[in-house]
Amino acid sequence: xxxRQTKPYxxxxxxxxxxxxxxxxxxxxxxxxxxxARLATEVVYANDFDRDAVTCFNExxxxxxxxxxxIEKDIRQVELDEIPDYDILLxxxxxxxxxxxxxxxxxxxxxxxxxxxxxxxRILKGKINAGKKPRAFVFENVRGIMSSKMDDGTPVxxxxxxxxxxLGYNVCHRLVKASNYGVPQNRFRLLIIGIDSSLNKTFDFDxxxxxxxxxxxxxxxxxxxxxxxxxxxxxxxxxEHENGDFWSYTDATQAMIxxxxxxxxxxxxxxxxxxxxxxxx
Numbered sequence: 001x002x003x004r005q006t007k008p009y010x011x012x013x014x015x016x017x018x019x020x021x022x023x024x025x026x027x028x029x030x031x032x033x034x035x036x037a038r039l040a041t042e043v044v045y046a047n048d049f050d051r052d053a054v055t056c057f058n059e060x061x062x063x064x065x066x067x068x069x070x071i072e073k074d075i076r077q078v079e080l081d082e083i084p085d086y087d088i089l090l091x092x093x094x095x096x097x098x099x100x101x102x103x104x105x106x107x108x109x110x111x112x113x114x115x116x117x118x119x120x121x122r123i124l125k126g127k128i129n130a131g132k133k134p135r136a137f138v139f140e141n142v143r144g145i146m147s148s149k150m151d152d153g154t155p156v157x158x159x160x161x162x163x164x165x166x167l168g169y170n171v172c173h174r175l176v177k178a179s180n181y182g183v184p185q186n187r188f189r190l191l192i193i194g195i196d197s198s199l200n201k202t203f204d205f206d207x208x209x210x211x212x213x214x215x216x217x218x219x220x221x222x223x224x225x226x227x228x229x230x231x232x233x234x235x236x237x238x239x240e241h242e243n244g245d246f247w248s249y250t251d252a253t254q255a256m257i258x259x260x261x262x263x264x265x266x267x268x269x270x271x272x273x274x275x276x277x278x279x280x281x
Contacts, residue, residue, distance in 0.1 A: 021140065180212070
């Protein structure tokens with residue numbers, strides 16, 4: 001008999017970045033003219049080693065979850081007892097080794113980023129060994145990981161799924177296109193989702209499509225692409241500052257603006273700068 005969850009689902013977030021996955025799991029925000037309610041979740045741990053990402057996370061996610069606080073630390077240096085008990089693990093482990101836009105070093109990436117998914121395994125295994133098995137996990141990466149291989153020739157995606165099954169999870173994956181789910185980007189992302197096998201459940205990716213339809217979100221695949229297009233957004237742009245926000249130029253930027261000011265609209269900037277430099281000399 002399945003027991004109903006009465007407390008908030010506790011979330012641990014690895015490679016958290018600025019907190020995009022966390023925000024999705026938190027809810028409590030407006031998107032495409034719709035309000036998405038605050039969900040029964042609590043971010044109990046977040047980690048990233050990039051200082052700017054950590055700063056961004058801590059300036060924003062706590063607005064949705066006062067307990068959230070991203071720790072700046074190399075995941076390989078995180079001790080198991082530093083992470084509180086959690087129900088769901090989120091991990092967008094580094095994509096650069098697998099990205100088609102990079103060198104595609106894969107598991108042999110020179111910065112040792114290609115096998116950081118093993119840190120997800122280590123941290124999950126730590127909780128399992130302590131008798132605190134997480135209920136689920138969500139891993140996210142780029143499409144290129146699907147064609148990457150381990151040193152023995154095993155596809156990386158198969159290796160990850162096999163390791164997670166050994167830990168006792170029902171695992172599935174799907175390649176999704178962001179513009180089919182309300183996001184104005186033609187980018188593909190691989191989602192790998194695992195659910196504790198004792199719950200006798202496997203994630204249903206079709207549920208994502210049903211949510212898009214029920215919420216009438218902009219979607220290329222559903223024939224509602226208009227709000228995803230830049231032209232639609234710029235039809236009637238507001239000239240008013242939002243929330244009183246404004247931006248000041250730095251002295252260097254202001255000086256540059258004054259220099260390029262005489263450059264007529266449509267002129268080639270390089271040609272203008274060449275002439276300007278010759279005058280300066």
